[in-house]
């Protein structure tokens with residue numbers, strides 16, 4: 001959408017590893033007129049020989065025709081076994097309903113999991129135009145262009161289409177109790193739906209994106225940060241297993257040079273937050289130590305479940321004979337402060353600046369080789385390999 005993340009594979013992979021995440025799946029987003037295989041070739045140029053940890057791709061579907069369908073079959077055979085579909089982002093990434101249905105039918109036929117970003121694109125567009133026409137241009141209005149009801153409708157839409165197409169879907173970045181409830185309702189009807197939330201929705205709320213001043217742009221992402229009351233529902237769902245994974249949707253862009261492009265128009269603020277470096281430490285400090293989740297649950301939602309859902313288990317997500325020795329030895333005695341000054345993520349701020357953490361990875365290995373020790377990256381910076389994945393469970 002007109003810019004690139006401030007992280008590249010070199011910086012993000014080191015940031016992930018230092019924070020105790022040993023593998024990630026990136027989104028390959030083809031342009032509307034770009035064929036999926038060309039987009040993958042473009043991503044390969046950025047990733048090949050550049051990552052310290054293993055990685056894979058989700059292939060986003062940005063239009064539907066015979067060429068796209070043929071190439072998607074090829075892509076799935078090559079081990080990219082999950083699709084990403086955006087209901088949001090009118091004019092760039094959003095699919096029409098007919099395209100959405102065709103894509104889900106193919107996903108069902110090929111037995112791949114479809115990750116769906118659930119915000120209704122038309123409503124977001126209408127609300128954005130209305131707010132701008134009323135002179136409401138600051139970052140604090142971003143929330144009102146995508147209120148919970150717009151996400152809830154998106155989840156209703158996606159789960160209904162999945163039900164009729166017989167497809168399995170994975171609701172990404174679930175931000176609030178209302179949309180979670182709709183996803184649960186679909187699950188109870190027998191729709192094969194899994195749910196992701198992200199660490200920022202568990203810990204940050206709408207107030208961060210309201211100011212003071214343009215500083216709020218640091219907290220602009222979609223779906224937006226919600227009213228604090230939603231966090232209790234999300235934590236309960238993480239604890240009880242209704243939410244399957246806690247991810248990051250790691251999408252760093254610099255405040256000074258990139259997010260500032262939206263100084264006079266919130267719709268031009270780059271969307272997304274960094275998070276991959278802090279996810280596990282935040283889950284431990286503010287989840288486990290606050291008695292919101294057990295240590296076992298942390299391991300499950302941060303590692304085992306993602307590996308299972310996305311066809312990497314038991315190669316990843318398990319400590320067992322034959323599995324990759326991607327290990328995190330965690331030091332629960334460590335006390336530290338999160339800061340952009342000391343992070344490995346390549347971005348000029350940290351949304352959790354000044355937050356204390358109790359615990360961090362002490363030693364991290366990638367396939368048996370030590371890559372992080374005492375918080376420092378000490379490993380082979382290009383040890384990471386692209387992972388061909390199995391069909392999803």
Ligand SMILES: [Zn+2]
Nearest residue numbers: 117172173249
């Ligand atoms: Zn998304």
